[in-house]
Amino acid sequence: MLRAVFFDLDGVLCNISQFHYLSWKSIAQKFKFDLSLKKNEKLKGLNRKESLNKILSWADVQLAEARKEELIKEKNNHYLRLIDSMAPEDLHNGALMLFQNLRENSVKIGLGASTNHAIRVLDKLDCITEFDAIVDGNMVSNPKPHGEVYELLLQKLQLTANECIVIEDSLKGIESSRRAKIQCIVVGDIRSENSKTNVHSLEELNFKTISKLLS
Numbered sequence: 611m612l613r614a615v616f617f618d619l620d621g622v623l624c625n626i627s628q629f630h631y632l633s634w635k636s637i638a639q640k641f642k643f644d645l646s647l648k649k650n651e652k653l654k655g656l657n658r659k660e661s662l663n664k665i666l667s668w669a670d671v672q673l674a675e676a677r678k679e680e681l682i683k684e685k686n687n688h689y690l691r692l693i694d695s696m697a698p699e700d701l702h703n704g705a706l707m708l709f710q711n712l713r714e715n716s717v718k719i720g721l722g723a724s725t726n727h728a729i730r731v732l733d734k735l736d737c738i739t740e741f742d743a744i745v746d747g748n749m750v751s752n753p754k755p756h757g758e759v760y761e762l763l764l765q766k767l768q769l770t771a772n773e774c775i776v777i778e779d780s781l782k783g784i785e786s787s788r789r790a791k792i793q794c795i796v797v798g799d800i801r802s803e804n805s806k807t808n809v810h811s812l813e814e815l816n817f818k819t820i821s822k823l824l825s
Contacts, residue, residue, distance in 0.1 A: 806823045
């Protein structure tokens with residue numbers, strides 16, 4: 611029986627990865643380096659210091675550690691300003707209707723996010739009250755693809771893995787759900803052994819369609 615649905619944040623409920631790109635691009639421009647989308651792909655999975663060092667190496671620039679710390683802080687402030695520019699309209703189509711439909715059927719709603727700023731994002735999207743439990747990057751020692759994010763959600767809601775489904779959009783997220791032994795619905799075209807089905811939009815999902823996948 612379906613008791614809870616766990617949502618990833620970036621790519622499933624909204625798009626915030628673009629803000630990291632724009633923030634790093636702004637830093638790169640200080641050194642007359644144009645950070646392309648292709649190059650930006652190589653930054654994914656790196657922490658802030660590793661990302662900056664990668665950009666500096668591409669730009670053939672060497673800096674003192676103190677200056678690096680200033681740039682990291684500047685990048686983060688830029689990123690947060692972009693988050694603060696978000697509005698409820700940035701919540702992906704179908705999300706609110708799905709939340710409502712799940713609630714009508716007594717299904718709990720959880721958020722399993724990688725970012726440290728999930729609460730801030732949800733506040734800007736005006737949907738924080740929709741969630742019965744939230745786990746983000748501040749609450750885990752092991753980020754995705756480790757299963758800790760979803761294992762903590764199970765603990766918070768006192769549920770078992772076979773009572774829940776995860777909605778993800780990335781290979782790391784899908785692997786995280788697999789390690790937590792929770793079945794996964796994928797938004798997008800990524801295929802995986804642990805993905806129960808793929809959809810193009812949350813508008814394709816409701817309590818009945820998700821319950822059928824769990825059975």
